[in-house]
Amino acid sequence: MRDTAPAPHADHREQNAARLLRASARHSFDPLTEIDWDAPIDPDHFALPQHRVTLYGTPLWETLTPRQQARLSVHQLASATAAGIWFELVLMEGLIRHVYEGDLTTRHAQYALTEVADECRHSTMFARYIAATGYPSARPSAKAHRRGKLHFLLNDTAITFAGAIFVEEFTDAMQREMVRDESLQPLARAVARIHVVEEARHIGYAKPELERIWARMGPARRAVFRRGLLVLARLAVAELVHPRVYALSGLDVRAAERAAAANEHWRLARVDWARKALAFFTDLGVVDHRTAPHWRRAGLLD
Ligand SMILES: [Fe+2]
Numbered sequence: 001m002r003d004t005a006p007a008p009h010a011d012h013r014e015q016n017a018a019r020l021l022r023a024s025a026r027h028s029f030d031p032l033t034e035i036d037w038d039a040p041i042d043p044d045h046f047a048l049p050q051h052r053v054t055l056y057g058t059p060l061w062e063t064l065t066p067r068q069q070a071r072l073s074v075h076q077l078a079s080a081t082a083a084g085i086w087f088e089l090v091l092m093e094g095l096i097r098h099v100y101e102g103d104l105t106t107r108h109a110q111y112a113l114t115e116v117a118d119e120c121r122h123s124t125m126f127a128r129y130i131a132a133t134g135y136p137s138a139r140p141s142a143k144a145h146r147r148g149k150l151h152f153l154l155n156d157t158a159i160t161f162a163g164a165i166f167v168e169e170f171t172d173a174m175q176r177e178m179v180r181d182e183s184l185q186p187l188a189r190a191v192a193r194i195h196v197v198e199e200a201r202h203i204g205y206a207k208p209e210l211e212r213i214w215a216r217m218g219p220a221r222r223a224v225f226r227r228g229l230l231v232l233a234r235l236a237v238a239e240l241v242h243p244r245v246y247a248l249s250g251l252d253v254r255a256a257e258r259a260a261a262a263n264e265h266w267r268l269a270r271v272d273w274a275r276k277a278l279a280f281f282t283d284l285g286v287v288d289h290r291t292a293p294h295w296r297r298a299g300l301l302d
């Protein structure tokens, strides 16, 4: 018999982690062998649904041939994929630190390492995708690179999990659209399919963890946290479209960025992809009446 009963939340935390470990054992993929990396890429295939390309519906869009439009969608997805690698590396670092503070005999810590293993495979898969499309780099922008290092210094677990929820829900929504659309590039869809399956577990790990941390936060800490998450979300979304996406298509980068910023289709894409994360943060009280206008101005909330 145990002489000290664990707190009820610890039981729940362990049960959740045990469930996630079982799901990981059943449904994990090795993208290096699951995906046919040598299949030729059809230059006329879009990688994203047309109406999710930043310039869709603008006068600039009309200046491009259908093949150039398809190429732009591939570059946009490659750029978003590079942003995914950047975020996964930051997340993995945060998870390793989380394990370092914990005890690896718990299922909770064991699952954190399992998630790191997933993300290792994802980042390698993403890099392979980027290289396969001919997009020139998997590196983030200089700004994101610096902010990532800042996160290494701050090591804020709450921001790690909240950032994971935002980025993973956002990416999940985008990739589910790709999986459903059979007209899209098969390689992009194969990558999305593996990612969607494995990321559902990550979201199921991060949400209750953030709920626990949030419940223990005082009002001052919450106020700082609300702002911090907004900064991170804006940065992550800005990172989706690197300026080289437009340069590679022979477009004037400034003109293209202005057109995208003013494009209602692109605003709607971001709102749709952010919807589930924002609903969760609103229910929890992380997004409140004071910060909601900032999320709206960022084009992430209706
Ligand atoms: Fe991932």
Ligand SMILES: [Fe+2]
Residues within 6 Å of the ligand: 119, 168, 199, 202
């Ligand atoms: Fe993940």
